[in-house]
Amino acid sequence: MTYSPGYRDALEHAHTHATAFFESLPDRPVFPVAGFDDLVDALGAFDIDSSAGASDVIDDLARIAERGLTASPGGRYFGFVIGGSLPAAVGADWLVSAWDQNAAGFASSPFSSAVEEVCIDWLIDILGLPAGVSAGFVTGGQMANVTGIAAARHQVLAAAGWDVERQGMSGAPGITILAGAERHLSIDQALRYLGIGTSALVEIDVDGQGRIVPAALEQALAASDGPTIICAQAGNINTGAFDPLDQICDLAAGSDAWVHVDGAFGLWAAASEEYRPLLRGMERADSWATDAHKWLNVPYDSGLVFCAHPQAHEAAMHIQAPYIVRGEQRSESDWTPEWSRRARAVPIYAVLRSLGRSGVSEMVARCCVHARRFAAALDEHDGIDVLNDVVLNQVLVRFRDQDGDHNGRTRDVIARIQRDGTCWMGGTIWQGASAMRISVVNWSTTDADVERSIEAILRAAA
Numbered sequence: 001m002t003y004s005p006g007y008r009d010a011l012e013h014a015h016t017h018a019t020a021f022f023e024s025l026p027d028r029p030v031f032p033v034a035g036f037d038d039l040v041d042a043l044g045a046f047d048i049d050s051s052a053g054a055s056d057v058i059d060d061l062a063r064i065a066e067r068g069l070t071a072s073p074g075g076r077y078f079g080f081v082i083g084g085s086l087p088a089a090v091g092a093d094w095l096v097s098a099w100d101q102n103a104a105g106f107a108s109s110p111f112s113s114a115v116e117e118v119c120i121d122w123l124i125d126i127l128g129l130p131a132g133v134s135a136g137f138v139t140g141g142q143m144a145n146v147t148g149i150a151a152a153r154h155q156v157l158a159a160a161g162w163d164v165e166r167q168g169m170s171g172a173p174g175i176t177i178l179a180g181a182e183r184h185l186s187i188d189q190a191l192r193y194l195g196i197g198t199s200a201l202v203e204i205d206v207d208g209q210g211r212i213v214p215a216a217l218e219q220a221l222a223a224s225d226g227p228t229i230i231c232a233q234a235g236n237i238n239t240g241a242f243d244p245l246d247q248i249c250d251l252a253a254g255s256d257a258w259v260h261v262d263g264a265f266g267l268w269a270a271a272s273e274e275y276r277p278l279l280r281g282m283e284r285a286d287s288w289a290t291d292a293h294k295w296l297n298v299p300y301d302s303g304l305v306f307c308a309h310p311q312a313h314e315a316a317m318h319i320q321a322p323y324i325v326r327g328e329q330r331s332e333s334d335w336t337p338e339w340s341r342r343a344r345a346v347p348i349y350a351v352l353r354s355l356g357r358s359g360v361s362e363m364v365a366r367c368c369v370h371a372r373r374f375a376a377a378l379d380e381h382d383g384i385d386v387l388n389d390v391v392l393n394q395v396l397v398r399f400r401d402q403d404g405d406h407n408g409r410t411r412d413v414i415a416r417i418q419r420d421g422t423c424w425m426g427g428t429i430w431q432g433a434s435a436m437r438i439s440v441v442n443w444s445t446t447d448a449d450v451e452r453s454i455e456a457i458l459r460a461a462a
């Protein structure tokens with residue numbers, strides 16, 4: 001039996017469906033029509049006791065998916081912090097699947113290990129990170145935070161005479177985690193995964209934009225005399241605000257505290273001269289987490305962790321087995337929680353080459369310009385308020401009600417916008433009040449997309 005005709009057929013069908021999907025993005029409703037039960041029924045309608053041809057399976061999948069896909073890779077999806085996928089990234093991602101390399105180490109795939117090495121150099125350069133930082137290619141921001149905080153845990157406990165990789169957490173010196181009250185909840189999740197526990201968290205007061213108040217951090221730092229990790233944030237998921245990293249690093253410099261920066265989308269501000277000042281001081285942190293599947297616009301799953309103490313990073317993550325032969329080459333699994341995994345650096349490489357430094361910078365800046373346009377166009381209307389300082393790509397909007405029920409009215413308008421299908425925005429609770437979030441992180445969003453979406457919002461609010 002020869003396998004290649006099977007591949008050709010399946011891939012040609014996939015190519016047709018994928019292309020049709022991309023071409024439908026400008027016109028399809030941004031949120032799909034099918035309900036959950038509908039989709040489960042359609043997917044489950046096949047007899048698992050029989051087999052099917054590969055291209056038939058692909059065709060069926062595409063037909064059913066058609067009614068259940070969100071147009072999140074398109075230019076008018078502004079929910080959560082999502083991002084699309086650039087053409088070079090999608091093409092490269094297809095190759096990753098075709099090559100099916102195990103990116104655990106040089107021994108299983110020399111190519112994957114070399115791609116990571118080159119990406120790290122380029123990313124250090126584009127993000128303005130210190131030379132020599134170590135890096136891991138993980139599934140997303142969540143695991144980037146886990147990995148960064150695992151390196152931190154190693155270091156702060158080693159300084160207290162405790163070998164956490166060998167001795168575990170029970171009986172370990174207590175760790176204090178200092179994080180802002182508006183941190184992303186993946187920090188709490190990381191503390192659970194790492195056995196530190198959320199009770200180790202000391203919440204630091206934040207200002208109206210969600211930024212850590214330095215004086216509050218100073219106090220908490222003075223009160224914490226044992227192993228301490230500060231989890232700072234670059235880019236609040238609601239407001240886009242940045243913790244004052246410069247002051248945080250100043251305060252940490254007077255102690256043994258480790259500074260971890262959750263910059264899932266905000267770290268990309270560093271790629272743009274215009275927005276880099278928001279991150280002032282970040283190069284003095286100890287570890288950084290970011291996502292490539294958000295603002296770099298590569299497919300899921302793609303997160304990045306960087307660490308200024310490669311030895312701590314490696315101590316927390318490395319794997320040694322008698323059948324792993326080590327040379328000078330990069331061994332990818334030394335830097336991530338995973339062992340076997342896909343070669344997820346390849347689409348990152350493709351985007352960095354395709355856009356180049358200035359292209360990444362322009363993509364970031366363009367999204368921020370779109371965000372400001374949204375804010376300006378909406379704020380000038382009676383009954384609509386922009387709640388945040390639009391410093392980056394996030395806009396928080398409230399719709400006012402004459403009877404004073406701003407929360408009810410805001411939820412109502414959001415529901416109408418979502419039903420209309422021109423664009424998609426989600427809701428949130430910001431410091432006690434309902435708000436609509438607009439997040440601009442898609443490479444393909446045009447001025448016309450923004451204007452059409454503004455019209456749809458105003459229609460829904462009318």
Ligand SMILES: *Cc1c(COP(=O)(O)O)cnc(C)c1O
Nearest residue numbers: 140141142184186237262264291
């Ligand atoms: C998205 C996000 C995360 C989590 O990243 P995932 O890729 O969803 O795991 C963490 N922190 C911030 C600030 C985020 O925006």
